[in-house]
Amino acid sequence: xxxxxxxxxxxxxxxxxxxxxxxxxxxxxxxxxxxxxxxxxxxxxxxxxxxxxxxxxxxxxxxxxxxxxxxxxxxxxxxxxxxxxxxxxxxxxxxxxxxxxxxxxxxxxxxxxxxxxxxxxxxxxxxxxxxxxxxxxxxxxxxxxxxxxxxxxxxxxxxxxxxxxxxxxxxxxxxxxxxxxxxxxxxxxxxxxxxxxxxxxxxxxxxxxxxxxxxxxxxxxxxxxxxxxxxxxxxxxxxxxxxxxxxxxxxxxxxxxxxxxxxxxxxxxxxxxxxxxxxxxxxxxxxxxxxxxxxxxxxxxxxxxxxxxxxxxxxxxxxxxxxxxxxxxxxxxxxxxxxxxxxxxxxxxxxxxxxxxxxxxxxxxxxxx
Numbered sequence: 433x434x435x436x437x438x439x440x441x442x443x444x445x446x447x448x449x450x451x452x453x454x455x456x457x458x459x460x461x462x463x464x465x466x467x468x469x470x471x472x473x474x475x476x477x478x479x480x481x482x483x484x485x486x487x488x489x490x491x492x493x494x495x496x497x498x499x500x501x502x503x504x505x506x507x508x509x510x511x512x513x514x515x516x517x518x519x520x521x522x523x524x525x526x527x528x529x530x531x532x533x534x535x536x537x538x539x540x541x542x543x544x545x546x547x548x549x550x551x552x553x554x555x556x557x558x559x560x561x562x563x564x565x566x567x568x569x570x571x572x573x574x575x576x577x578x579x580x581x582x583x584x585x586x587x588x589x590x591x592x593x594x595x596x597x598x599x600x601x602x603x604x605x606x607x608x609x610x611x612x613x614x615x616x617x618x619x620x621x622x623x624x625x626x627x628x629x630x631x632x633x634x635x636x637x638x639x640x641x642x643x644x645x646x647x648x649x650x651x652x653x654x655x656x657x658x659x660x661x662x663x664x665x666x667x668x669x670x671x672x673x674x675x676x677x678x679x680x681x682x683x684x685x686x687x688x689x690x691x692x693x694x695x696x697x698x699x700x701x702x703x704x705x706x707x708x709x710x711x712x713x714x715x716x717x718x719x720x721x722x723x724x725x726x727x728x729x730x731x732x733x734x735x736x737x738x739x740x741x742x743x744x745x746x747x748x749x750x751x752x753x754x755x756x757x758x759x760x761x762x763x764x765x766x767x768x769x770x771x772x773x774x775x776x777x778x779x780x781x782x783x784x785x786x787x788x789x790x791x792x793x794x795x796x797x798x799x800x801x
Contacts, residue, residue: 476527478504482520483529489549490534490564494685498603499547501568508543511536511566511696513703516710516769535704536564537691543626544570548605552687554680554708556761556778557786558719558801561711563687563704565694570626573607573693574648576614577633581653581689585631588685614641622646630661631693637661643668651692658692672698679705679775681782702772709775713765719800720758723747726798743797746788754788754800757781 489497501509508523518536521528535554546569551562573589575582589605606625610616614636622628628648630637635654643663650661650668657675661668676698680688688705695701727747748755761781768775785800792799 475522475525479521479527479529482509483531486520486531486534486536486549486564486566490536490551490562492551493553493562495551496605497549499549500545501547502545505545508541509547510541511538511700512540513700516703516706518704533561533707534564535561535691535707536566537694537700537704538566538696539571539627539629539694540696540700542566542568542571544568546603550605552685552690554687555682556712556715556782557681557789558715560715561708563691563708565690567605567694569606571606572625572628573605573631574617574620574628575607575609575631575633576617577631577636579633581686582609582631582633584684585690585693617644617648618642620644620646622648629693637668639668639670641668642666649696653689653692658689660697676701677776679709679778681779681786705775706769706772709765709768709778712778713762713769716758716761716765720755720762723755723758723800726800742795743792746792746795746797752784754785754792757784757788761785 485497485499489495504522507525509520510523511518511520513519513536517530517532518534519528519530520536520538523541548567548569550565550567552565553562554560573585575586586607586609589607610620617630622644626647628646630648630650632650632652635652637650637652639661643661643666645666648663652659652661654675656678658678659675660671662671663669676692678686678688678692680686682688688708691704692701695704727744746754761778764774764777764781768778789800
């Protein structure tokens with residue numbers, strides 16, 4: 433009887449111990465779930481804040497914004513674009529936000545104490561949309577080669593901003609000219625930044641050339657085309673199959689060219705440019721309707737005067753006129769969203785609309801834009 437009572441007491445003790453462990457694990461699980469839930473809510477708040485900042489920065493034309501993200505020092509922001517929709521969030525977290533309108537050109541992963549946002553307008557020839565470029569203080573741009581774009585890039589990124597929490601610092605996009613060109617990269621000290629992007633302004637880099645031994649990618653321009661390069665086994669390897677064409681009519685501060693610099697690769701670039709091409713279609717349609725309203729508002733005397741001066745012919749009567757050009761531009765924009773190789777044709781329409789608008793201005797006619 434004594435042994436039986438002892439066994440029963442031992443069993444009760446084991447039961448209590450097991451039950452205690454289960455209860456402890458239950459509460460520990462609750463704590464971890466609450467912690468995970470809190471982190472998820474915090475992540476969602478951060479992503480929503482990012483979305484608001486990006487939307488504000490995208491409409492702040494020709495401005496640079498420097499955002500303190502030192503509180504996210506242990507995390508990386510990720511960016512991607514698929515089927516003409518950009519999405520971004522914090523790596524390793526489920527919360528993210530999407531943008532089907534604003535073209536966001538960026539690396540695929542961004543980390544650093546300062547997030548840098550820069551906006552430039554895309555025109556064809558009237559303003560179509562603002563491009564948003566995203567980078568960080570830990571992403572450095574190395575420039576080789578000479579020419580208008582190389583000089584302009586360095587000058588535009590020379591602009592310093594002194595405001596906010598960084599009022600005692602001169603803030604600018606992190607960049608440097610490599611005086612010795614490609615040869616200067618071989619001995620370059622790349623210990624100060626996380627990642628590097630080489631801007632080859634004159635198309636010097638060739639497939640299979642010896643590449644520097646640090647985390648660097650390259651964008652190489654040749655006229656109105658460019659290629660992306662990555663380092664593979666110590667040599668430059670082109671990451672896109674065919675040269676990518678720059679669809680723009682802007683000689684200075686060309687946003688399509690700057691978009692190539694800030695985009696990680698062909699996927700990010702083409703996906704976001706597709707948003708711009710859609711906007712070309714919609715905005716061209718808006719200006720076509722505006723043109724109809726402009727012509728419709730003239731009285732009989734003004735109408736006759738327009739015919740004599742050539743204004744009306746430029747608007748809608750000539751074999752090649754502004755209305756037909758706007759309609760053709762819409763057709764081209766719609767087609768290029770199905771066949772990207774035709775997007776380059778948008779440049780012809782953009783130049784023609786610009787020339788016609790200049791002619792209208794020279795003839796003292798009402799201009800389209």
